[in-house]
Amino acid sequence: MKGGSEIQEDCEQGLFEIRINHANAGFFAYVTFVINQLLHCEREGYTPVVHFGSWSENGSNAYYDPEYGENTWDYYFEPVAGVTYEDVERRLVDPDDSLQGGDLHRLTNSELWHLHAGDERSVFAYPYGVFKDKVELDEAWYRDNRERAHAVIQKYIHLKPHLVELLESFVERLFAGHKVLGIHMRGTDKGTADSATQLMKIIPPKQYFPYIDRYVLENPECKIFVATDQVQYLDEMRTRYGDRVLSLDVSRSRRSINAFQQRKQGSGYIKGEEVLLDCLLLSRCDFLLKCCSAVGEFAIYFNPELPCIDLNHEMMGVSFVDKIRHYWAQQRYKILRKWDKWHRKHGRVSFLSYRKSKTE
Incomplete structure (x- = not known):
């Protein structure tokens, strides 16, 4: 991605509008939407501009306040790459400017949902979406997400x-x-x-x-x-x-x-x-x-x-001793299942069947 004056001169080569993914979310979910779309821009070579207006595709922006302007991102943070959405709007209505509406790229709503919840390259604050089944603490997974998010914040997200x-x-x-x-x-x-x-x-x-x-x-x-x-x-x-x-x-x-x-x-x-x-x-x-x-x-x-x-x-932590007990219980059951399968194959009364008959 470009920076400063370079963006002003040739941003028409690949501007990308970062939007709200869905409105009924907390403040840092909104920031997560930005981080993941910034990562997308890096992969695709776009120049990003954040546009968090009064409305998203599924409801009103929870943090919009017209007294502070039309773009809620600009209330709190500097432009992520040196250009504001206002700059883009001015250029689009200027008949002498080469920037056209088709030069401003954005993801569809379904693509935004996939980026946020289905793309393993995105940042996840905790396991959801594609990682929903990751219940036990995975320190390496958290470390990877934290390092990725911190790098994006350091590079692009700066307080007013x-x-x-x-x-x-x-x-x-x-x-x-x-x-x-x-x-x-x-x-x-x-x-x-x-x-x-x-x-x-x-x-x-x-x-x-x-x-x-x-x-x-x-x-x-x-x-x-x-x-x-x-x-x-x-x-x-x-x-x-x-x-x-x-x-x-x-x-x-x-x-x-x-x-x-x-x-x-x-x-x-x-x-x-x-x-x-x-x-x-x-x-x-x-x-x-x-x-x-x-x-x-x-x-x-x-x-x-x-x-x-x-x-x-x-x-929800499980002690080491409990994990060992659980492991050996599983191994014992697997051995019994194999033994049972062998007995059935050779027409003999299986151990598991014998145990069941004794308890009935």
Whole structure:
């Protein structure tokens, strides 16, 4: 892909419009759509331009706010390759410009779905789509996705200056002089994504407590930064850990409907800014306790050195001893099946049939 003035001069050789895949998704799902379409552009040699307007093919953009402009990507981030969609629109209506509508490429809706959920080369924040059956923790798989996402972010995705200033002011005011444990607790509509049931299970605060208690024991002066979409979860954390708990004053819900889904309440821009800053602050913590969710995973994309435990995976963990027992039980059963097959072949009473007759 090209950069800077090169794009301005010959972007007509391969512009690509990055669009929202589907509207009813959280902020970092939108960013994931961008990352995966950027990877597509790199493979195909297109120059990308992000266009997140007021509407997608299946609904309204949850973060659109006309007071901040027509392209929600531009609210928070710089152009990914030095050109905005406004630049493209100006060129398309200029009769003296060589850029034509046919020079602007885009994927169809079905192609976007495949790229996001069916292409193994894409970035996946947790196992869904083509990886839906990957239930047990696969550290190599997560590492590969994190490295790929981090590389794309470093190259193309850069915060607007006002957000950089706001982030640094929060870090200085809240974190300075302390070890900070980051907590991401996902409530509300978690469980509606197309992933394994175990990974979509809501992990309540009480299941975080043993891990938090241990960290506090080892770091008595630490603070605890909590990012959550559920009012009750923050209340429980404050009740148990008191003044240690840090949080931003952001939109949260008491119900199973996420704040971003409540389109008629509050500013779309503000909702996006809040979850973005929550995630960036998680990335600046010393340790992260998270669940299977894009917010916690993006904290690691922003800071690949951040140590973390994912409680969705942790809670379904199987001990080494149990794995060995399960393995040998399987082997024993396979041997018995082979023995049974041999006996049947030679017209003899099989061991399995004999056992069955004895128990009936």
